[in-house]
Amino acid sequence: MEPRYDIKEVEARIAERWDEAGYANPDICVAQGVTAPDAEPFAMVLPPPNVTGTLHMGHAAMLAIEDIMVRYARMTGKRTLWIPGTDHAAIATQSRVEKDIAKSEGKNRYDLGREELLRRVHEFAQSSHDTIVRQVRRMGASLDWSREAYTLDETRALAVQTAFTRLYDMGLIYRGNRVVHWDPKGQTTISDDEIVYEERTATLYTFRYDKDFPIPIATTRLETKFGDTAVAVHPSDARYAQYVGKTLEANFCGTLIKVTVVADESVEKDFGTGALGVTPAHSMVDWEIAQRHALPLVQVIDEHGRMTVPNDLVHGKKTADARAIVAEDLRSRGLIEKEEDIAQNVATAERTGGIIEPLPKLQWFIAVNKPFGAEGKTLKERMRAAVESSAITIMPERFSRVYFTWIDNLRDWCISRQIWFGHRVPVWYNADAVYVGTHMPDGEGWEQDPDTLDTWFSSGLWPFSTLGWPDEHAPDLARYFPNAVMETGYDILFFWVARMILMSAALMDGAIPFRRVYLHGLVRDDKGRKMSKSLGNIIDPLTMADKYGADATRLSLVIGAAPGNDIKLSEDRVRGYRNFSTKLWNIARFIDMNRPEDLTKGSRAADADCPEMKELVALAQEVTAHLDAFEFHLAGEALYHYVWHRLADEIVEAQKTALRDGAGPEREAAYALLESLLLASLKMLHPFMPFITEEIWGIFRPGTLLMVEAW
RNA sequence: GCGUCCUUAGCUCAGUGGUAGAGCGUCACAUUGACAUUGUGAAGGCCGGAGGUCCGAUCCCUCCAGGACGCACCA
Numbered sequence: 001m002e003p004r005y006d007i008k009e010v011e012a013r014i015a016e017r018w019d020e021a022g023y024a025n026p027d028i029c030v031a032q033g034v035t036a037p038d039a040e041p042f043a044m045v046l047p048p049p050n051v052t053g054t055l056h057m058g059h060a061a062m063l064a065i066e067d068i069m070v071r072y073a074r075m076t077g078k079r080t081l082w083i084p085g086t087d088h089a090a091i092a093t094q095s096r097v098e099k100d101i102a103k104s105e106g107k108n109r110y111d112l113g114r115e116e117l118l119r120r121v122h123e124f125a126q127s128s129h130d131t132i133v134r135q136v137r138r139m140g141a142s143l144d145w146s147r148e149a150y151t152l153d154e155t156r157a158l159a160v161q162t163a164f165t166r167l168y169d170m171g172l173i174y175r176g177n178r179v180v181h182w183d184p185k186g187q188t189t190i191s192d193d194e195i196v197y198e199e200r201t202a203t204l205y206t207f208r209y210d211k212d213f214p215i216p217i218a219t220t221r222l223e224t225k226f227g228d229t230a231v232a233v234h235p236s237d238a239r240y241a242q243y244v245g246k247t248l249e250a251n252f253c254g255t256l257i258k259v260t261v262v263a264d265e266s267v268e269k270d271f272g273t274g275a276l277g278v279t280p281a282h283s284m285v286d287w288e289i290a291q292r293h294a295l296p297l298v299q300v301i302d303e304h305g306r307m308t309v310p311n312d313l314v315h316g317k318k319t320a321d322a323r324a325i326v327a328e329d330l331r332s333r334g335l336i337e338k339e340e341d342i343a344q345n346v347a348t349a350e351r352t353g354g355i356i357e358p359l360p361k362l363q364w365f366i367a368v369n370k371p372f373g374a375e376g377k378t379l380k381e382r383m384r385a386a387v388e389s390s391a392i393t394i395m396p397e398r399f400s401r402v403y404f405t406w407i408d409n410l411r412d413w414c415i416s417r418q419i420w421f422g423h424r425v426p427v428w429y430n431a432d433a434v435y436v437g438t439h440m441p442d443g444e445g446w447e448q449d450p451d452t453l454d455t456w457f458s459s460g461l462w463p464f465s466t467l468g469w470p471d472e473h474a475p476d477l478a479r480y481f482p483n484a485v486m487e488t489g490y491d492i493l494f495f496w497v498a499r500m501i502l503m504s505a506a507l508m509d510g511a512i513p514f515r516r517v518y519l520h521g522l523v524r525d526d527k528g529r530k531m532s533k534s535l536g537n538i539i540d541p542l543t544m545a546d547k548y549g550a551d552a553t554r555l556s557l558v559i560g561a562a563p564g565n566d567i568k569l570s571e572d573r574v575r576g577y578r579n580f581s582t583k584l585w586n587i588a589r590f591i592d593m594n595r596p597e598d599l600t601k602g603s604r605a606a607d608a609d610c611p612e613m614k615e616l617v618a619l620a621q622e623v624t625a626h627l628d629a630f631e632f633h634l635a636g637e638a639l640y641h642y643v644w645h646r647l648a649d650e651i652v653e654a655q656k657t658a659l660r661d662g663a664g665p666e667r668e669a670a671y672a673l674l675e676s677l678l679l680a681s682l683k684m685l686h687p688f689m690p691f692i693t694e695e696i697w698g699i700f701r702p703g704t705l706l707m708v709e710a711w
Numbered sequence: 712g713c714g715u716c717c718u719u720a721g722c723u724c725a726g727u728g729g730u731a732g733a734g735c736g737u738c739a740c741a742u743u744g745a746c747a748u749u750g751u752g753a754a755g756g757c758c759g760g761a762g763g764u765c766c767g768a769u770c771c772c773u774c775c776a777g778g779a780c781g782c783a784c785c786a
Contacts, residue, residue, distance in 0.1 A: 004747075197785090204786075218786050232786090267786085276786045285784085345785055398715065405714070405782055490781095560725055560733070565716080566779090568723055572735050582746060590745030633725070637733070649750075656745095 001592050001699060005585035007549040007578075011691045015137060018694075023708050024142040026079045034708045035079050042073035043081045043480035044514075045466050046136075046143060047488045047496070048151060048459070050089035051125040052096050055135035057523040057531060057557070057569060058489060060541035063141045064554035065520055065632060066487050070142055071687035072627050073484075075711040081480050082142065083466045085149035086129050090422035090455035091194075091351045093128075095186060097121045097421075114420050121421045125152075135542055140550045140690045142707065147476075149466045151458040152423065159465035160458050161426040161438040163507055168436045170372050172379065172506055173415075177362045179280070179287035180414050181347070184305040185354025188418040189363055191454060192411060193494050195356060197345040206273060206338035207330050209250035209257065215240060216337055218272025220344060221282070222330070223322035226255050226309040227300040230278035232289055235263040237274055253329050255311045262293045284358050297360060305357055319357070364416040364425060364451070366502075373510065382505040383407055383498065386512050392501065394517045395630060396564040399490060406494050415454045422452030460499035463513035483514035490519040490564055518630055521566040523557065539569055548578035551689035555580065558688065559636040580640060581692050584685070587648050588696045591674045594659045596667050606676035607669070612651055616680055623684050624711070636688050643681050651677065675700065683709055 022028040029035035044066060049059055066082065074080040094109075097120055101107055109117045129150070136143070149156060167173040180189045202220040209217075215231055231248075233240040243261040250257050259277075266289060267276050280290035281299040290297060300309040307314040307322045313329060314322040330336045347356040368379045377385075384407050386392050387400055394400045416425055428435045428446040435441045440448065461469070463483050468474025482504075486497060497517055504513035524530060525537040532538065544553040555577040561567040606613055619642050626635035651674070658670040679700060686693040686706050697706035 001745095003745090202785095206786095220786070268784090272786055274786095278786090283786085285786090342785085347785095402715070402781065409783065494781095556734095560723085562725070565724090570723070570735080573723075576734050579746090579748090582748085586746040586749095588745090593745070637725075641733080648746090652745080653750090 001585075001589045003589070005582060005692065007581070008546060010695045011138075011140070011545075011550055014691045014694050015140065017705070018142065018707060021705055021707075023074070023705065024082070025144045025146050026081050029074070029708065030079065035074075035077060037079075039077055039079040041081070041480055041484070042070075042078040043083075043467075043483045044070065044485050044487065045083045045462055045483060046085060046141075047492075048085040048087040048149075048462065049132050049136070050087050050092055051128040051132065052089055052092050053128060054131055055139075055541055057539055057541050059136070060139055060553060061520060061523050061557040061561075061567060062487065062489065063136060063139045064557045065518075067139075067141045067554075067690070068558065068627075068632050068687040069485060069487065069630075071690060071707065072711070074142070074707065075683070075686070075709060077710065079479075081144060081147075081476075083147045083149065084133075084136065084141075084143040084145060085151070085462070085466060086132060087459060088125060088150065088152040088422065088455065090417065090452060091186065091188070091190070091419055092455070093125055094121055094419050094421040095351050097124050100124075109420070118420055138542060138545055138550060139554065142690070147466070149462075151455070151462070155468075156458060156461070156465050157423060158438065159461050159470055160423045160453065162470040163457075163461055163503065164426050164453070165437050167366065167506060170506065172367050172370060172372055173364060174367060175362065175364050176412075177360060178365070178412075178414075179282075179284055179358050180361045180363055181284075181349075182303060182357045182359040182361065183349035183352055183354045184303065184357050186349055186352040186419070187303065189361060189414050189416065190349055190351075190356075191414050191456075194350045195347045196350050198348050199343055200346050201341050202344040202346075203327075204272065204338075204340050204342045205327060205330075205336055206340075207336045209252045209259075209335075211333070211335065213248065213250045214243065215261070215275045216273045217275045217277040218338075219277055220342070221279075221319075221323065222326040223307065223314065223319050224279045224282045224300065225252055225277055225326070226257065226307075226311060226314075227279045227281045227298040228252075228257055228259055228277045229280055229290070229298055230260045230262050230293065230295045232262050232264045232267050232276045232278050233274060234267045234269045235265065237263075237267075237269050240275060253311065253313055253326055255309060257298075260293070260295060262289070262295070264289050264292065281360050282358050287358070287360075299360055301357060301359065303359065363414050364427075366413040366415055368410050368412055368502075372506075375510075379502055379505060380407055380410055382510060383410075383501050386501050386505065391512045392515060392517060395519065399493060399517075399519055399564065403493060403498065406498060413454075415457050416449075416451040417454055418450075419452055422455060423458055425449040425451045425453060456495055456499045459496055460503035461507075463500055463504065464508060469508075481508070482512050485516045485518055486514040487518045487520065489522060491522060493517075493519065519564050521561065521564055523567045523569055525569065539571060539574075544571070544574050548574045549581055549691065551581055551691050552577035555636065555640075555688055558632050559640060561633050563630065563633075580644065581689065583644055583648060584689075584692060585696070587643070587652060588678060588699065590652065591671070591678055592699060595671055595675075596664070606673040610673065612673060612677060615646075616677055620680065620684065627687075632688075635684075639681070639685055639688065643685070647677055647681060682706060683711065 026035060030037050047062060070080055070082045098109055164173060181195060183190050204218055204220050205222055206216055206218045217231060244263045247258055247260040278286045278289050280287045280295055280297040282301055300307060301319060302308050305319050307317050313325055349356060371378050387394060387403055426438060427449040428440055430446045440446055464481055467476040467481055469477055500513045504511055529537060541553055552574050556569060556574040557567060622638055623635045655670040655674055658666050682693040682697050694706045
């Protein structure tokens, strides 16, 4: 054996051997007799990385944890399938490319046009995809690349169109004119979950519409008050009881408005004046109040955040400017009673940072409160039941509560987007006719809906679209659905995990998409901060892999990281596990170089009754129990401790004399013991550090592959 | 407002109903050894605070303090 472990050379060579053997593909395992044809299946999909950039430590952690599960499953004889793929990540990718183009060419998407922009985005996505795939392979992930999928490829496009059509036919997808979250910067709608709240200081104005209006109201958005159609008060509020039910007219800065006073439980008596000016067109909450009281809707702001109200003071002005103008006008006429600074959470778009403007728009939605199917249950009820009944178990268990809270607050999901990159809404219009289907209908004059679908719509289908759905006879679908495990970061529990459960409930006959959800934490820097370019604290997994090995990088992300807890990572930590690789290499080298010349490899077994072998069996039981319980950090730590501090420090030391100076049989016994302990350790370490264990295994057992040895 | 998590060695974190562990760091000694080092040993912790349950609590319960996060509200 080489005196030094050449990380890069070995990891590259071993990866090639795995590729050639093809054991990541379960069909090959069965064909080669490695896996029994009727073995219990273990299927998992890789959460598809976005084609927006490169692999980061979060991906590396995900790959490490999942590869441990997969390699362990494969070694325990299961028919193991782990499907790779990438996500087109609609808004994220398009806005990324748009930003680049704006910077380098000073053009926006309308300057380029739909076709040219899409060409550029696809080009970017392709190169990004290639990089990411290369990086995923570098980490040693034993994925079945023959089944690779992309959320925007042909098979998945058919799945998306079929899903949309079926949901529409079931009455679960509808087109409706509702107030939606509009991102003026990205010029698109976004869903509730794509909003990030930022705390800012705002001025709360207490004012009257005009001097004769009897009720003062409080607002931070004076400019929207042109669109007020009601004033809401709490039903038990005696101050305003006399006005409830009346419709009052007011002259607001020169515009005549009609407001009905309504009583609504949602109003807080103690906030402001206890009276809320209701602007149905420009506030989600107000729109809901308006629905309850059948109030009219008056839009006064457009998609670009400009005032459309026919009022000379503000018409055509941006909302912020209009606010100042209205404030000044009211102030000059003595209509403002109070101005105070308050802390306010402003809704912004996650991807573009634009401040959300609620607007009434005609959009496509998924109805979560509508009963459907034979049982007459709603999607919300089914999503809740899937976890409540323990058909799906979430680990760590505490995230179940987070999930339920989200379900309880869930509203209809707006799935249409006004961006160009993504799956086109499979709906065609022809005069008054509307056609929903997977292909354009025959006949002249049909125009497809220009909108695209929320990226999570296609991601939601992932557990079955990767298995060949909508082809109901796809062999993979029958064998591997539902998946055994869904492993992902807790930060996309709502975005993704919940949407997969939703899609499965609706489209797969109420089935669950996977039996278990395992959520890992976020990788942060050693001070607990998020890794980001601007902070300059990014630790790149590829750099770490080249410097210390993919094995060491993987260990650093697994050991000492409890499920669901964030991982604080430092280069020192990776270096520490590189030292462990070196240690393991040297244990093997020492044993190898002391093999008795006349002893053929593996020709003599260790005495199974000796204390060292019994200890090893106990360790194997402990490690197996931890792996079965998804306690990878504990299994890894136990192995680390055993190999370094028992095997190397004590057992090898104790056998040194016998190995070097002992008589023939004594030497053989010493060697046999050490080799047995080493090989067993390699086996158990393999899911954690596949490269070095495979390499050493090949030296002691040439011609065989550790990755398919029996556990 | 509702909820969750965290608080354990100098630092970063595991862990357990029976007076605590890892990595990195510190100190002493040894070693050029299978080990771009490693080994042996040491220092260092009233396991955030206060109550409670228990024979026994760092672990379970309640409260408090500090930190992080999620959700809702945000007129």
